[in-house]
Amino acid sequence: MKQEFDNYTQEDFKVWKTLFERQLDNLEDKSCLAYLSCLSELSEVLNANSIPQFEQLNDVLQRKTGWTIEVVPGLIPVGDFFELLSRKKFCSSTWLRSMAQLDYLEEPDMFHDIFGHIPLFMNCEYGDFAQKMGEIGVRFKGSEEILIELQRLYWFTIEFGLLQEAGTKIYGAGITSSFGETNTIYEKSTEIRLFDIDEIISTDFNNNVIQTKYFLLPSFEELYAALNKYEEQLISLACL
Template identity: 50%
Template sequence: MTAKLPLDQDYAAYTPADYAVWKKLADRQMKALREVACQEYLDCLDALHPILSPNHPPRFSDLNGRLLPAQGWSIKVVPGFLPVDEFFSLLANRRFCSSTWLRSEEQLDYLEEPDMFHDIFGHIPLYLNHEYGEFARRLGELGVRFKDDEEKVTQLQRLYWFTIEFGVMRQNGEVKVYGAGICSSYGETRHVFDSPKVEVVPFVLDEVLAQEFIITEVQNKYFAIQDFNELWKVVDELEARWEME
């Protein structure tokens, strides 16, 4: 779509070209992820079918109809990047922000900012998972509580980046992906498993909090958790640490 949609999903505005782009992206990722995504993501993706499928862009109202009764989450339409404090506030209130515009055919493999495919296909399925959703909510709560502490906000952004955006885990001895930046990107999915530059290390909280990242560059270092319960312990540890300062 050549113009971004208003702060509400005008479903009738999606064109045949948008349907074609969505189908190409969703078909490609569904095939790619079957072998490499964590079981939790795949289960949630299946649970959202046919609302979330290659056949059509998803209706946010239909997604909310599944998310709200399941775990209390819903989608908040936004025009683009939000101030970090507003973003954390939405997470704390079980709202995940999404744009409604979709990339063009020429942008299939690279975008400067997230579109609806990244926000919805990458992020939304796992909000049906209780452990994952509660981790995101509690991370948002920490962001709200410590929004005036620049160092802590930076650390929370790094934690978010290496979990919710670019998280991986080990299941049955194999690396599996769950981060939305991987699950929504064919190139990133292949990169994790094919690039000799990639390093997958155990998730150590202090290392994650100290790890800088550049949003416009492909990732070469990933921190592997064992399961989503580990993320709860991370939030517990971080909250206890900061409360003692």
């Protein structure tokens, strides 16, 4: 599959511009520095003025970190998703929400997949973590239990992770791409736990509601180190 750029309508371009400008402004003091600097590094090919052309984005991404975008029709089986991650390919849809539904999404659209996810793949530590998660998913693809643990880890980091950095900052794409959720994480009722991989892999999540529990990561290095340790435990258990 590939992006059919000529099929985007005037409304699509307007939606993209509206979402991009509104969220860039909203994230200024809430997003982690790594996300903001990666976004700025991509600014020639990822900006409010135009829906991004995946070929151009891929050129820049691939040159810097080896990651590329893989166009998918929507949600794909988890095994396929991890297999793509292990090959440094991140899935994206190509459709965009309508102007009438700026803040309502049943499934991730291109704004979530590209604006939310893609910039941090310019960061090597973050990308290494995502690739390693994919490799573990491939290695243990026969274990439903391990795949569930990995999905939870993915959820509470890549989708909804927070980073400790002069306060609580956002790095998870589910928050980064959501105007509403970017603001609700700072409400008093939100529970923010310190990053703990053992707690995360045993914590269920609900993808149909705004989250009420998040995990605060000390650094991206910590993310990779925790995943490495988790992999070593899995390998030693598998060898018993």
